Amino acid sequence: MSGKAHYRACLVIALFFPIGLQSGRAEEKFEITGEDRAYWAFQDLKPPEQSGIDAIIDAALSEKGLIANPPASREQLIRRAYFDLVGLAPTYSQIREFAADKAPVAEAFAKLVDRLLAMPEYGERWGRHWLDVARYAQTNGYERDDEKPNAWRYRDYVVDAFNTDKPYDRFILEQLAGDELADGGDEGLIATGFYRLGVFDDEPDDKRAAEFDGLDDMLRTTSETFLALTTGCARCHDHMFDPISQVDYYELASFFRNVRQYQKPQRGKEGAVLRQVKGGMALSVTENGPKAADMHLLVRGDAGRPAQKVTPRLPGIFGNHEPPILPTPVSTGRRLALARWIADPANPLTARVMSNRIWQYHFGRGIVATPNDFGKAGHPVSNPGLLDWLAHEFIKSGWSVKHMHRAIMNTGAYRRSSSPHPGNAKIDPDNVHHWRGNLRRLEAEILRDRILQASGALNQKRGGMSFFPALNGEVVAGASKPGRGWGWSRAGERNRRSIYAFVKRTMVYPFFEIFDYSNTEGSLGSRPDTTVAPQALLLLNSELVTENAARIAGRALEKKDSIGEAFRLVLGRDPGSEERATAEAFLAEARQKHTATAGQIQFRPDFPPALFKEYHSLLPAERFLRGPGEGWDYFKGKWTGGYEGIINAEADWPPFALFRPAGSGYRLSGKVRLEKNTARTMILLQARPRGQEFDGYALLLDAEAGSVEVRRYSDGKFKTLAGQQAAIPRLRLLDFSVEFIKGKVSITFNGLKILVEDSAPVGGGAGRFGVSAWGGPVSFDGLAIESAGDRFPIIDIDHRLSRFSSLAPVAQFPPGWSVFGGKWTVRDNVIGVTKEKGPKLLWDAAGKLAGEATFAAEMRVTDGDIAGLIMNVSDPKVGADNWNGYEVSLYLHEQKLVLGSHENNFLTLASVPAPVTRGKWHQIRTHVAGERVKVYLDGRDEPYIDFIVEKPLAPGFAGLRTWGATVEYRNIKVESGGRTSIFSHRGDSPPVAEPGGIVLAPDPGRPGRRAFAQFCSLLVNLNEFLYVD
Amino acid sequence: MSSIIRDLEEQGRRDFLRNFGTSMAGISLSGIFPGERVFGAAPASALVNPLAPRPSHFPSKAKACIYLYMYGGPSQMDLFDYKPELQKNDGKEVDMEIRRREIKKSKLLGTRRVFKQHGESGLWCSDALPNVSGHMDKLAVIKSLYMDSFAHGSANLQMNCGRILQGHPSLGAWVAHGLGSPNPDLPGFVVMLDPRGGPIPGAANWASGYMPAAYQGTVLRSSGNPILNLSPRAQITHEMQGDKIRAINRFNKAHLAGRESYSELSARIASYDLAYQLHTSAPEALDIASETEKTRQLYGLDLRKSDHALSIPPSHFGRQCLIARRLVERGVRFVQLYSGGGHQQQNWDAHNGVEENLKIHCPEVDRPIAGLLADLEQRGMLEETLVVWGGEFGRQPVWQGKNGGRDHNPKGFTYWLAGGGVKAGTSYGETDPLGHEAVVNRHHVRDLHATILHLMGLDHERVTYPYGGLDQKLTGVVPAEVIKGLLA
Structure with missing residues (x-):
C-alpha cells in the first residue's frame, strides 16, 4: 500500500518537473497583419491639420447636425472648474465674486483656471487620478495584508509632480527607472515605488509562479498605464485582439527581469524594496546587479514549462528592435531603456494615452472611453483628430499637464452648459461629440x-x-x-x-x-x-x-x-x-x-465580538459603546482569550459607560427600551471604575434568557444576588428604578419588585451609575436621579459636577445653563435665586465670550446685598470662589459697583460709588475688549468703570452670581463674536424683535438644534450637492 | 464586445429614459410610501442600477444559492470520503506532497470517526455529522475536486473568485452581475460571518473586483445593525427619516427640472426610496421572532455549546441558516454563510488535531445544516434553491503535529450540492485510495464554478465583464466544463 502512495508521489514529481525543456515556441503561429499595422493607435503622430479644440469639435458638430449649447452660467462654471481642478467647492463669496466679475467670461475664466492651477489642492486632486492608474494601495493584500512601509512617499511624490507640473516624459522616466537615472536622486528612488504598489502574496502556493506573478504585475501595470496596451492576456497565449504575441510578452517582461522580487521589508532597513532617502525610507526598486538572469518564454504561462530564451525587445508591432541598453553598476539599465522608448515623442501611444486621460477627467469620458485599453477590445476612438491634436499639443508644450488643462478648459467646448437639447439628444444622446457639458x-x-x-x-x-x-x-x-x-x-x-x-x-x-x-x-x-x-x-x-x-x-x-x-x-x-x-x-x-424624543439617550455597542489585541488597545473606549458624549465616561470591559492575538468580548463584562457625577442615597429611574437585536443590557449602580472594569451593582436585563438578575461586581468577579425569570419585551419602554442605600439594593422593573440585602456590600459612599448593552442598542427615556424629593433628569444635570449632592432643580432651565450651587428658578424669562454663599449659574449656550464682548442683564435684589454678572468664566466648580473670570457686582450695603477678578482668589480691580437700591431693577452692562473692561449702569452713556487689566483673562462663559442675596434677573443678553444671544426660557419661541427692530436668533434649544442638524444632513443628500453641472 | 455591461452601456441612458425615467420619477416624487417597488417597476440600465433583474441564459430550477462555506478546509476523509485503505494502513509511512513540490515522509492517519452508508442512496457519511447524514439522499457529493493552492489566502480567493490572485470578482458578485436581483428591497448577494472573525483575506472573498461595487457581497449581521448605516442615529425615528426623504425629494424635484435627460438623477431619487424600504425590509428578513418553536429547534437554536473553549453554540450558525432561508424566500440570489473564523482551531483548519477540530465545529453546523435542508424541503423551496457545502480545500491523509492534525490539501477534496437541478443521492468522482489526490472524474474548482453558474441558469462562457483587454470570466481562460454527473 505504501508503495502505491509512493507511486502517486512520483507522478506528482513528474508533473511538476518536466524533464528537459519542452519543445520550443508558443503553440500557434502569430502574425501581424496589415490591418494591425494600419490600426489608428499605432500610427505616428502627424502635425494636426485643424487649428484647435473648438475648431475640431465644431466641425464634428456641424457634420453631425448638432448645435452647440450656449455657455454655462458663471455660477456653474466656477463650480465646474473648482471640482475639476482642486476637488473642492468654491465658497459662496468666491462664487458671488466670480459672477460679478465685469471681465468677459473667457477672460475671467482663464484667470480662474490659472489661480486654481497654482493651488496646492490641485495636486491632491489630480494626483489621486494618477493613483487610480498606478493601482496605489498601502498594503499587500492576501492573508496578512501587511503594510507596504512608507508607500505614502510615492503618493506625495505624485501630488508634488502634478503641483510642480513635472514634465510628463520625466514623470515616466522617474517612475519606471528613477533609480537608473544619473540625476534621479531621492525623487527618482521614491518614484520607482510605482513598481511596489501591487498585490503581493507573502505565502504563495508556488514560489516559482509567484515570481512571474510579480513580473506580470509590473508589465501589465506599465503597459496599461503608459501605453493603454493590454498585455496581461499574452502571458499564456497570443493576445486575442491586439498584435501582441506571447513572445512579445516575455520579451517585454525581460525589461523587468532583474528587478528584485517584492520581499517582506524590514522596517527601517534597506533591502529589496526599501531604500534610504532624505528623511527616512522609501518604497523603491532595486535590481540584482548589472546582469540579469535568463528569461524564457513559459508555455501556457506555466512557470514549470520554460521554453525558448528571450531577451528584452520591443513588441513586433513597434518594430521588434532592442532599444539601447546601458547597464549601471547596480542595474541592467533595461528599465531605463524601456522608459526612454515610452517617453519618446515618437512613441505613437504615450502622448495620446495621457491626453486622453486628461480629457476624460475633465469631461467624464475619454475620447477613447477605455483609457487603459486603446486596443481593439476597447472602445473605438470617437474623434481621432481631436486626440491627435491634443497629443501633439502635449508634446509641443514640453509635456506640460498644466498647459493641457489651460488648452482644454479655455475652450467653448469646456464652458458649454449641460442643459438638454431635444434635437441633439436624438442624434448624440451620449454627448460623444461634446455639444454640451456633462453633468457629473x-x-x-x-x-x-x-x-x-x-x-x-x-x-x-x-x-x-x-x-x-x-x-x-x-x-x-x-x-x-x-x-x-x-x-x-x-x-x-x-x-x-x-x-x-x-x-x-x-x-x-x-x-x-x-x-x-x-x-x-x-x-x-x-x-x-x-x-x-x-x-x-x-x-x-x-x-x-x-x-x-x-x-x-x-x-x-x-x-x-x-x-x-x-x-x-x-x-x-x-x-x-x-x-x-x-x-x-x-x-x-x-x-x-x-x-x-428630547429626553432620550441611546447606547449602541459598536465592537466586533473578536478583536486583534493591538487594535483593541488603540481604539478609545468610547468607540466600543457609542452613546452621549458629554458627561459619560466609557470603558472597554473585559476581553479574554488571546488565541493568535485575538481577544474576545465577554457578555458578563461588556463595554460600559458611567455617568460622571457620583452620589449616594439616590434613586435612578426612567424607562428602558431594548432594541430589536439587543440581547441584554445592564444598569450599573454604585459603580466605581476599576481599570476597564468596575466594582458595584448591576441590574441585568437578559432578553435572550428572559431573566432579570441583580449582581454584585467586585475584585474582578461577580456574584448573582438575586434573579428571576421575566419576559423582557423588546422595542417597548419599560419602567424601572434602582436604589442602593446602606447595603440594600431595591429594584422595580416592569411591575417586578426585587429587594436584596447584600451581606458584603461594595461601594459605600458615593458611586456612579452606568449602562451597558450587548447585541444591540439600549435606549432610555426620562432617565432621572431622585434625591431628597427632587427629580433631576440626567440630560439636564451638569456633568461637570463631581457629586449629586450639589444638584439643584435645574430641570426647568432650558439646555445650555449650568448650575454651580444654589437654588435657581426660572419663570417668564425671570431667573431667581435664593440667599446663599456664591451660587453661580453659567450660560454656556451663549458661547464663550471671546475678543470683544458685551454682557448685560437687569437684576433686582429683594433680600441681602451682593448680586452681579460674571464673565470669561473658566474652570467653574461649586463653591464660593471656585472659578476664574471677571465679576461685576452691585454692593447694596456699600452703594457701590465693583469690578473684580477671580483666579482662585478674589481681587478687587475697581470699586466706584453707584446709586443702587434694594427692590429696584438695575441694569449692568459690561463690555470687554482685550485688556479693557467697561461697566455701564442703568443706561447711562458714560461707563461707571473703565479699567485696563494687566493680563486679559482667557475666553470663557457668561453667568450670574450672587453672595448672600435673594435676587431676580431678567433681560439677559450676550453679544460676542458677531452673535447675539437673548435669554428666553421658552427655548423654541420664535425670534424676538428687539426694540431697535433687529431680529435676533434665540438659542433654538436641544430639539431645535437637532432638527437643524437634520436639515443640514438633508442638504448634503441633495442631487445638487452630489452632482456638478 | 458581447458582454452584457457593454451592451447596456451603449444603450443604457437612452433605454432608461424611455422605459423608466419618467414613470419612476413620478412614483418616487409623488410619495415614497407603502409598497412602491421602484426598482421592480421597470428594468433600468445596468449603468444606473447594476442590480436590475436580468434574464438567465437558459431556464433553470435554482433561483437562489446558499453557500455553506467551511472556512479553513474541512477534512474529507473524516466526513464524507470513506477510505478503507487508509484505515487499513493507519500509521504507515508514505511519501506525500504536503506543500507544493514538498514531498515528505509522513505517517498515514486514518479517521477516528465511524462511517456508515445512509438512506436509499447508500452515500457514506461519518458519525461526526449525525444529523446531516439523515439527508444524504438529497446530496450530490463530489469527491474529486482539486484546486491550485496549498495556502489559505490564495485558496480562499480561488474558491470564491476563481483565481489564486487577488483582484477578481467573487462567485456571488458574478451571479449578481449575471442575474441582477429580483428583490429591490434587499441586496442581491449577502454574506454572513462567523463571530470569531472573517476568513482571510477578508472582504476580498466577497469582492466585486474590477466590476462595480454594487455587485459585492453585503455583510449582514444577525445582531445589531444588520447592514452598515441602515439605521438612522439615535433619536431619529423611521417616521422622521421619512420626513427627511420626502423633503429631499421635494428639493430634488426642483433640481430635476431641465435636467430630466440625466437618468442618474432620477435613479438617485429612487435609491432613496429603496434606502427607506431597506430600513424595514432588512430587519424584517432577519427577524426570526415570527418563526415557530419547532422551526427554531429544527435549526438547533435550542442547543447549547459544546464544552470546548473555542466552540460557539450551534444557534449561531443555525440562526444564519434560518435567516438564509428567509432571505432566499424574499428573493435574495446568493447567500454565503461562513462557519469558522479567526485562526486554526477556531475554524476548520485542523493542523493541531483533526479530532478536536471536528468536535469543535461539527456540532456547530450539523443540526443547522440538517435543519436547513429539511426546512427547504418541507416548504417546497429545495427545488428552487441550490445548497453548496465545502471549504477552500481539503486535508491530508497523514499526521501533522503531535495531536493528530491534518495539513492542507488542494489536490483532492469533497464538496456537496443539494437542491435545484442537482442529481440527489449521487456520489461522484474519487480520490486515490488514501484520499490524497483526486483520480477518478477529476475536476478543477473552475468546473464547480461553471456548474454552480449553470444550475443558476448562467453559461459561464457568457457571464463576462471587460477588463484588462479581455472579457473576463469567473472561470478564467483555461476551459472549464459543467460537471454533468452532478446534474439531475
Whole structure:
C-alpha cells in the first residue's frame, strides 16, 4: 500500500518537473497583419491639420447636425472648474465674486483656471487620478495584508509632480527607472515605488509562479498605464485582439527581469524594496546587479514549462528592435531603456494615452472611453483628430499637464452648459461629440472632502503619513484578525483630505468603496459610476455625515438667517423663497418630533465580538459603546482569550459607560427600551471604575434568557444576588428604578419588585451609575436621579459636577445653563435665586465670550446685598470662589459697583460709588475688549468703570452670581463674536424683535438644534450637492 | 464586445429614459410610501442600477444559492470520503506532497470517526455529522475536486473568485452581475460571518473586483445593525427619516427640472426610496421572532455549546441558516454563510488535531445544516434553491503535529450540492485510495464554478465583464466544463 502512495508521489514529481525543456515556441503561429499595422493607435503622430479644440469639435458638430449649447452660467462654471481642478467647492463669496466679475467670461475664466492651477489642492486632486492608474494601495493584500512601509512617499511624490507640473516624459522616466537615472536622486528612488504598489502574496502556493506573478504585475501595470496596451492576456497565449504575441510578452517582461522580487521589508532597513532617502525610507526598486538572469518564454504561462530564451525587445508591432541598453553598476539599465522608448515623442501611444486621460477627467469620458485599453477590445476612438491634436499639443508644450488643462478648459467646448437639447439628444444622446457639458457625480473622495469643507472641519495638512478613517465595528468584524493593520487617528487627523486616508486592500473605507472608489488591485482607467441604495444609506445615516451635519448646523445657527447660511455653506448659494418655505416646514415638523424624543439617550455597542489585541488597545473606549458624549465616561470591559492575538468580548463584562457625577442615597429611574437585536443590557449602580472594569451593582436585563438578575461586581468577579425569570419585551419602554442605600439594593422593573440585602456590600459612599448593552442598542427615556424629593433628569444635570449632592432643580432651565450651587428658578424669562454663599449659574449656550464682548442683564435684589454678572468664566466648580473670570457686582450695603477678578482668589480691580437700591431693577452692562473692561449702569452713556487689566483673562462663559442675596434677573443678553444671544426660557419661541427692530436668533434649544442638524444632513443628500453641472 | 455591461452601456441612458425615467420619477416624487417597488417597476440600465433583474441564459430550477462555506478546509476523509485503505494502513509511512513540490515522509492517519452508508442512496457519511447524514439522499457529493493552492489566502480567493490572485470578482458578485436581483428591497448577494472573525483575506472573498461595487457581497449581521448605516442615529425615528426623504425629494424635484435627460438623477431619487424600504425590509428578513418553536429547534437554536473553549453554540450558525432561508424566500440570489473564523482551531483548519477540530465545529453546523435542508424541503423551496457545502480545500491523509492534525490539501477534496437541478443521492468522482489526490472524474474548482453558474441558469462562457483587454470570466481562460454527473 505504501508503495502505491509512493507511486502517486512520483507522478506528482513528474508533473511538476518536466524533464528537459519542452519543445520550443508558443503553440500557434502569430502574425501581424496589415490591418494591425494600419490600426489608428499605432500610427505616428502627424502635425494636426485643424487649428484647435473648438475648431475640431465644431466641425464634428456641424457634420453631425448638432448645435452647440450656449455657455454655462458663471455660477456653474466656477463650480465646474473648482471640482475639476482642486476637488473642492468654491465658497459662496468666491462664487458671488466670480459672477460679478465685469471681465468677459473667457477672460475671467482663464484667470480662474490659472489661480486654481497654482493651488496646492490641485495636486491632491489630480494626483489621486494618477493613483487610480498606478493601482496605489498601502498594503499587500492576501492573508496578512501587511503594510507596504512608507508607500505614502510615492503618493506625495505624485501630488508634488502634478503641483510642480513635472514634465510628463520625466514623470515616466522617474517612475519606471528613477533609480537608473544619473540625476534621479531621492525623487527618482521614491518614484520607482510605482513598481511596489501591487498585490503581493507573502505565502504563495508556488514560489516559482509567484515570481512571474510579480513580473506580470509590473508589465501589465506599465503597459496599461503608459501605453493603454493590454498585455496581461499574452502571458499564456497570443493576445486575442491586439498584435501582441506571447513572445512579445516575455520579451517585454525581460525589461523587468532583474528587478528584485517584492520581499517582506524590514522596517527601517534597506533591502529589496526599501531604500534610504532624505528623511527616512522609501518604497523603491532595486535590481540584482548589472546582469540579469535568463528569461524564457513559459508555455501556457506555466512557470514549470520554460521554453525558448528571450531577451528584452520591443513588441513586433513597434518594430521588434532592442532599444539601447546601458547597464549601471547596480542595474541592467533595461528599465531605463524601456522608459526612454515610452517617453519618446515618437512613441505613437504615450502622448495620446495621457491626453486622453486628461480629457476624460475633465469631461467624464475619454475620447477613447477605455483609457487603459486603446486596443481593439476597447472602445473605438470617437474623434481621432481631436486626440491627435491634443497629443501633439502635449508634446509641443514640453509635456506640460498644466498647459493641457489651460488648452482644454479655455475652450467653448469646456464652458458649454449641460442643459438638454431635444434635437441633439436624438442624434448624440451620449454627448460623444461634446455639444454640451456633462453633468457629473462627485467622486467618493471629493464628496467626503466637500462635506468636511462645508462643516469647516477639513484639515488641509498636506502630505506625510496617512490617517485612518474611523471604522464601525461591523466593518472591522469582516477581517480574519479584526482590526489588524488598522489604526486610530485623532479627530483632526481624521478630517484630512481623502487622498491622505490609509488604503488597505482588504479593508477599504466603506464610504469610499460604496461610492465607486478605485479598485486598488490593478490599474484602473475610469471608475464606474453606480447609483445604489447603500450610497443613500451612507449619506443619510453615516457617522461622517451625522457629525458634520451637526457642525454645519452649529455654524449656520450662529447667523440670524440660519437657513440661508446652511444653503450658502452646503450649496454655495442663497435659497429661493419656495425652498425657504420647504425648509421652514421641515424644521417645524422636525423640531416638534425632536421635542418628543428630547429626553432620550441611546447606547449602541459598536465592537466586533473578536478583536486583534493591538487594535483593541488603540481604539478609545468610547468607540466600543457609542452613546452621549458629554458627561459619560466609557470603558472597554473585559476581553479574554488571546488565541493568535485575538481577544474576545465577554457578555458578563461588556463595554460600559458611567455617568460622571457620583452620589449616594439616590434613586435612578426612567424607562428602558431594548432594541430589536439587543440581547441584554445592564444598569450599573454604585459603580466605581476599576481599570476597564468596575466594582458595584448591576441590574441585568437578559432578553435572550428572559431573566432579570441583580449582581454584585467586585475584585474582578461577580456574584448573582438575586434573579428571576421575566419576559423582557423588546422595542417597548419599560419602567424601572434602582436604589442602593446602606447595603440594600431595591429594584422595580416592569411591575417586578426585587429587594436584596447584600451581606458584603461594595461601594459605600458615593458611586456612579452606568449602562451597558450587548447585541444591540439600549435606549432610555426620562432617565432621572431622585434625591431628597427632587427629580433631576440626567440630560439636564451638569456633568461637570463631581457629586449629586450639589444638584439643584435645574430641570426647568432650558439646555445650555449650568448650575454651580444654589437654588435657581426660572419663570417668564425671570431667573431667581435664593440667599446663599456664591451660587453661580453659567450660560454656556451663549458661547464663550471671546475678543470683544458685551454682557448685560437687569437684576433686582429683594433680600441681602451682593448680586452681579460674571464673565470669561473658566474652570467653574461649586463653591464660593471656585472659578476664574471677571465679576461685576452691585454692593447694596456699600452703594457701590465693583469690578473684580477671580483666579482662585478674589481681587478687587475697581470699586466706584453707584446709586443702587434694594427692590429696584438695575441694569449692568459690561463690555470687554482685550485688556479693557467697561461697566455701564442703568443706561447711562458714560461707563461707571473703565479699567485696563494687566493680563486679559482667557475666553470663557457668561453667568450670574450672587453672595448672600435673594435676587431676580431678567433681560439677559450676550453679544460676542458677531452673535447675539437673548435669554428666553421658552427655548423654541420664535425670534424676538428687539426694540431697535433687529431680529435676533434665540438659542433654538436641544430639539431645535437637532432638527437643524437634520436639515443640514438633508442638504448634503441633495442631487445638487452630489452632482456638478 | 458581447458582454452584457457593454451592451447596456451603449444603450443604457437612452433605454432608461424611455422605459423608466419618467414613470419612476413620478412614483418616487409623488410619495415614497407603502409598497412602491421602484426598482421592480421597470428594468433600468445596468449603468444606473447594476442590480436590475436580468434574464438567465437558459431556464433553470435554482433561483437562489446558499453557500455553506467551511472556512479553513474541512477534512474529507473524516466526513464524507470513506477510505478503507487508509484505515487499513493507519500509521504507515508514505511519501506525500504536503506543500507544493514538498514531498515528505509522513505517517498515514486514518479517521477516528465511524462511517456508515445512509438512506436509499447508500452515500457514506461519518458519525461526526449525525444529523446531516439523515439527508444524504438529497446530496450530490463530489469527491474529486482539486484546486491550485496549498495556502489559505490564495485558496480562499480561488474558491470564491476563481483565481489564486487577488483582484477578481467573487462567485456571488458574478451571479449578481449575471442575474441582477429580483428583490429591490434587499441586496442581491449577502454574506454572513462567523463571530470569531472573517476568513482571510477578508472582504476580498466577497469582492466585486474590477466590476462595480454594487455587485459585492453585503455583510449582514444577525445582531445589531444588520447592514452598515441602515439605521438612522439615535433619536431619529423611521417616521422622521421619512420626513427627511420626502423633503429631499421635494428639493430634488426642483433640481430635476431641465435636467430630466440625466437618468442618474432620477435613479438617485429612487435609491432613496429603496434606502427607506431597506430600513424595514432588512430587519424584517432577519427577524426570526415570527418563526415557530419547532422551526427554531429544527435549526438547533435550542442547543447549547459544546464544552470546548473555542466552540460557539450551534444557534449561531443555525440562526444564519434560518435567516438564509428567509432571505432566499424574499428573493435574495446568493447567500454565503461562513462557519469558522479567526485562526486554526477556531475554524476548520485542523493542523493541531483533526479530532478536536471536528468536535469543535461539527456540532456547530450539523443540526443547522440538517435543519436547513429539511426546512427547504418541507416548504417546497429545495427545488428552487441550490445548497453548496465545502471549504477552500481539503486535508491530508497523514499526521501533522503531535495531536493528530491534518495539513492542507488542494489536490483532492469533497464538496456537496443539494437542491435545484442537482442529481440527489449521487456520489461522484474519487480520490486515490488514501484520499490524497483526486483520480477518478477529476475536476478543477473552475468546473464547480461553471456548474454552480449553470444550475443558476448562467453559461459561464457568457457571464463576462471587460477588463484588462479581455472579457473576463469567473472561470478564467483555461476551459472549464459543467460537471454533468452532478446534474439531475
